[in-house]
Amino acid sequence: MANPKQVFRRNTEWWNHVERSLVTDLLIHGEIKTTLERAKRIKPQAEKMITLGKINTLASRRQALRYLRLIPSKQAGKDSVQYLFDVLAPKYKERNGGYTRIIKIANRAGDNAKMAIIQLV
Numbered sequence: 001m002a003n004p005k006q007v008f009r010r011n012t013e014w015w016n017h018v019e020r021s022l023v024t025d026l027l028i029h030g031e032i033k034t035t036l037e038r039a040k041r042i043k044p045q046a047e048k049m050i051t052l053g054k055i056n057t058l059a060s061r062r063q064a065l066r067y068l069r070l071i072p073s074k075q076a077g078k079d080s081v082q083y084l085f086d087v088l089a090p091k092y093k094e095r096n097g098g099y100t101r102i103i104k105i106a107n108r109a110g111d112n113a114k115m116a117i118i119q120l121v
Contacts, residue, residue, distance in 0.1 A: 007017030019045060024069040024080050026100070027088060031119030039102045039118040046118075050099045061085065088120070095121075 007074040022042045026032050027049060046103075050070065061081065068080045092099055103117045 002026075004030070016082060020067060020069055023049060023067070023069065026120070027068070027084055027117060028071070028080055031117055033105070033115065035119050036104060036114040036116040039116040043100050043102065043118060046120075047099050048096065049084060050092055053084045054092060056085060056089060077095075 023045045
């Protein structure tokens with residue numbers, strides 16, 4: 001029987017990499033389709049990144065740089081951190097949390113995994 005705390009049966013380094021990639025993709029694209037467990041796991045991290053963007057200090061930019069992957073954003077023509085601070089943070093300036101939503105969708109064909117769409121509100 002599997003350890004209930006070890007849901008993904010992977011090591012921490014692997015999960016941290018996947019989490020960072022998913023959060024970066026969510027912030028750039030606005031929504032992603034993934035398994036329900038992964039969506040639930042990245043939601044708090046995505047909200048923390050948007051909150052860092054709203055703070056907009058040098059320290060918060062450095063924290064975002066440490067966490068997010070630096071990939072070019074086609075929407076803003078900038079990298080992911082600049083997109084977070086220049087586009088997303090002003091959009092959520094008046095909102096006090098609850099920046100993301102999870103919508104359950106049909107199970108994936110093949111392995112019947114529970115799927116969800118996580119999107120920015």
